[in-house]
Amino acid sequence: MTQQTPPTPSLIDGAADALGFLGGALAGFWLGQLAGFDIFAPGYGMGTLAAIGLVGLGGGLGLHAARRWQLQRRQKQAAAAAQPPKE
DSSP, X not given: OOOOXXXXXXXXXXXXXXXXXXXXXXXXXXXXXXXXXXXXXXXOOHHHHHHHHHHHHHHHHHHHHHHHHHHHXXXXXXXXXXXXXXX
């Protein structure tokens, strides 16, 4: 049984990861702001910790969404390459 090698990361993959993480982190930041949590408040109160957690969670979810998009893009490309050309 042969094992497939993972595809070589490309510039699009890196940009998608960065945009997904940044977009998710910003979404978490603004969600925290709407909920009344201030990430930049002095000290480490519960509101600050909740805001930090929302930014981290948002960044992780954004990165996960970007990776899923990349996987779907690769699967569509592989399916298109596997089909015989139409005449």
